[in-house]
Amino acid sequence: MTAAKVSKPKASLPSARPPYLGFGLGLRPQHYTDIIEGSPDVDWFEVISENYMVPGGQPLRMLDKIRARYPIVMHGVSLSIASTAPFNAQYLSDLKALAERIEPRFVSDHLCWTGVHGVNLHDLLPIPYTREALDHVVARIDHVQEYLQRPIAIENVSTYIQFAHSEMPEWEFISELTRRTGCWLVFDVNNGFVSAFNHGWDAQAFIEGIPADRVVQFHLAGHEHNMSHIIDTHDALVPDEVWDLYRAAVERFGPVSTIIERDDDIPPLADLVAELATARSIAEDMLPELRKRRAS
């Protein structure tokens, strides 16, 4: 390995850590009315970028209303940062236009690829953790950050397969990414749990293996346990073992903006707000300064 350098984006990019936002939810269209008409106890919302990369109409109108009252983070699923196919120029330009329009606190996507040869499989697909792949992804993150004129945040995905020729654990790959590009990290606690179970890793080692000062967001979600493997379904309550791992993550990373990410079987907003209150109280019990910060 080369000598460690201080992680920072290219000199031309802002390097300030995105602000701590508290406890939020993934914004889902089912909840637009309840959010706009009520005042749910939610500190911020994360939006799926692609849902708003449309020409106009209701989605953008709702987003404008919600962002007038809540901080917003943009979370994409199609950047395909690890793909060996060239970037889709239209996608990047639409992403940049959306970021300019809604001024998110930060922009994130996943450490994955979604397709090659012009095809999009609309999935978050895994890569081998090799030095070759690392160089490739570093160059791609550099390109995107340069293009968007801002550092991005990269999230660990749930993986089901692993490659025999991987040369390092996922956490080392992720650490190198952030060290070499200055990108931030979204730690999806559920994804970390799912991947660790499927591959027989130690989830605690994952948490200890990524640099604490680069993690700017947590995702919490539920999954489907099939005994021989866990599938990341995002359609259920956060299970106990994910809450346990969340405690370990709070312990190591400190105050980190957190959301509950529910993509399927979406319950009423109030149910998610209640689940979010659990996350909040776990973190506030461990970090009393958060409770004081909220009271002030």
Add this chain to the structure above:
Amino acid sequence: MTRPSPSRTSPPTLREIEAQLQAAILTGDDTVLAALADGAHASRDTLLGVYRQAYTARLIEVLMSDYPLLRSYVGDVVFRELAHSFIAAHPSRSQNVRWFGTPFPEFLKEQGSAAKHPALAEIAAIERSVSDAFDCIDAPVLGFDDLAAYPPEEWARLTFSLHPSVTFMPAATNAFHIWKALNEQETPPRGVCLPIPEHVVVWRYGATPKVRLMMEEEAMIGREARRGASFGTLCEMLAIYADPDSAPARAAGYLQAWLTNEMLTSAKVVARNRRAHLARRAAPSSSSA
């Protein structure tokens, strides 16, 4: 120069892995298995299967949410069959899954079992237009007051911009009536081909997509208005199409409906020297209308 033969010991590149995994998902090719390690509790075949099943399941779900009324019309089993053949024939080429199902109505027109029931493709086309109207680009809405600003003598030379959400769709079947019944949760009629095609229009009213039928002449002048025909020309077309005496009143009625429906975005008066249709009418070769 001879190309070096690939060494069996060198691991696959990222490019090779991605091509192999994609082929595994799209075509069932198993090459990538050689590069995988078994999981902690499951074999690599089982775990690769997670990606294969998720791919089809996800895209079927996308089609189900894009075409809920078609799904309830044909039932789950038939819908899944149609979705499976569409997914196999049309891998997504869009970065945004929002547009994955766009070619589905066209596919149904051609696809063996669905093509025998042409109403299916037309129901799907209506649902598609409704989705497209929903998040179509925003545009201003032309109001009665905007039009009142033009003096009566300029009305013949008024041209209109239609709202970008407005879509005219001729229907050879009773798809509109099936769509409407399904949308209102009533029992839909059987699909039949109509002796005379109907004219469906889809547009966005406020934030809400709307669907209605138009008279043939209304659809005709609607399309012409979109191409830039002046109000005077639209009146003349109506006069040729049917009773000339009532043409101005019919034109005024349609215009009023378009305004009320928020189908128009702007109006402007075209300069006299650009009234090509008048010049054409004055030409000796033209038939006397």
